[in-house]
Amino acid sequence: MYVENLYLENYRNFEKISIELNEKLNLFIGDNAQGKTNLIEAIFYISIGRSFRFSKDSNLIMFEKDRNYIKIKVQRRKDTKEIEVEINKDKNKTYKINxxxxxxxxxxxxxxxxxxxxxxxxxLIKGSPGDRRKFLNIEISQLKPKYKYLLKKYKKILLQRNNLLKTINENTNNYRLLEVWDEHLIETGSQIIQYRNEFINKIKKISKKIHWELSGEKEKLSIIYKTGLGLLKNGELDYIKEKFKNKLIENREREIERGITLYGPHLDDMKIIINSKNSRYYSSQGQKRTAALSLKLSEIDIIREEKKDNPIVLLDDVLSELDNKRRSHLLKYIEEVQTIITSTDDSDLLSLLDEKDKKIFYINNGKITNIIE
Ligand SMILES: Nc1ncnc2c1ncn2[C@@H]1O[C@H](COP(=O)(O)OP(=O)(O)O)[C@@H](O)[C@H]1O
Ligand SMILES: [Mg+2]
Incomplete structure (x- = not known):
């Protein structure tokens, strides 16, 4: 799959641009604060439905304007799709396909x-459990249509249940009601946990192999899924539900005392371990970087396998911080994939990609010029 054309209107600092992209490699070169990340963000946004910077939708509209608009034309095995999204300050966003x-x-x-x-x-390595949950949510949402729906539903249930826990002492009838919310929480939450468990089992195997190679066969990467219920013995839905239920029953009083839900996938985390040590606390910056790269490269494999197609790869200002070996590994990995690379310095990058078929663009203050070689 690849993006043929990208059109933006009033998207952050782009007033109006239309660009034809290369099927494989595209380089966007520009100084700081010219719009490189904004461009990557727009492609991500129209594909995934949110910003990877976790900005609010209204921040994506150009200052002083009321609406913005993104359109892409994508090709997948001779089938063309046109996707459009308009974000309006006062209304919901609207998506159109064809x-x-x-x-x-x-x-x-x-x-x-x-x-x-x-x-x-x-x-992913250094950040909070919430950062790792965001990663899981974005990745699994792309692969499993039901997952995003479950997340939304769980969020609502959690809010209602927390409200009830805060007021439960005022009315004894509420205990019966709490049991009803328990059931909803368990039903939806257990499915989320099952999806995450399945995904982590996959990425665990693939990233171990990649990290081993990237580290010159010196480092063993392992990942453990630490659910908000504790560790799982197996990923069967009935087992997860049972475990969830027991946690809630055993901790009824604690939850009421605290007025908040203390167990469930909203507290999940992944432990990322390099050579038996938790990398969040004990790895060097370089090791962390390699681990993060291994996880991201694994995603490409997982999408390929599940979708029988290549994802589109966006590299926002990352090549300059990788050493030569990791850089060439990454570039080899994405040879057959449409790739959009942004960078501030060109000479290094251009010589690295000298031989390849590519398009080069310069970004300057929201304007894009295409350099034809
Ligand atoms: N909603 C917006 N409207 C207009 N300009 C914006 C908006 N949001 C961010 N910008 C501008 O975009 C620029 C940053 O762009 P960015 O893509 O992050 O730069 P970089 O090229 O360094 O990746 C800044 O100049 C910022 O003021
Ligand atoms: Mg940037």
Missing amino acids: KVTLEKNSELVGIVNIVVFSPDNLD
Whole structure:
């Protein structure tokens, strides 16, 4: 799959641009604060339905304007799709595929698959459990249409249940009601845990292999899924539900005392371990970077396998921070894939990619010029 054309209107600092992309390699070169990350963000946004910078939708509209608009034309095995999204300050955003408005934005999910490499990927290792949950959510949402729906539902249930826990002492009838919310929480939460468990089992195997290679056969990477229920013995739904239920029953009083839900996938985490040590605390910066890179490269493999197609790869300002070996590994990995690379310095990058078929663009203050070689 690849993006043929990208059109933006009032998207952050782009007033109006239309660009034809190369099927394989595309380089966007520009100084700081010219719009490189904005461009990557726009492609991500129209494909996934959110910003990878976790900005609010209204921040994506150009200052002083009321609406923005993104359109891409994507090709997949001779089939062309046109995807459009308009974000309006006062209304909900609207998506269209081939001119037909989507009733639910979740219908978008999985049509264009994206893997983005950015300096923030390091948060996967260094950051909070919430950063790792965001990673899981974006990745699994791309692969499993039902997952995004479950997340939304779980969030609502959690909010209601927390409200109830806060007020439960005021009315004894509420105990019966709490049991009803328990059931909803368990039903939806267990499915989320099952999806995450399945995904982590996959990425664990693949990333171990990649990290081993990248580290010159010196480092063993392993990943452990630490659910908000504790460790899982197996991934069967009935087992997860049972475990969830027991946790809630055993901790009824604690939850009421604290007025908050203390167990469930909203507290999940992944432990990322390099040579038996938790990398969050004990790895060097270089090791962390390699681990993050291994996880991201694994995503490409997982998408390929599940979708029988290549994702589109976005590299936002990451090549300059990798050493030669990791850089060439990454570039070899994405040889057959449409890749959009941004960078501030060109000479190094251009000589590295000298032989390849590519398009080069310069970004300057929201304007893009295409340099024809
Ligand atoms: N909503 C917006 N409207 C107009 N300009 C914006 C908006 N949001 C960010 N910008 C501008 O975009 C620029 C940053 O672009 P960015 O893509 O992050 O730069 P870089 O090229 O360094 O990756 C800044 O100049 C910022 O003021
Ligand atoms: Mg940037």
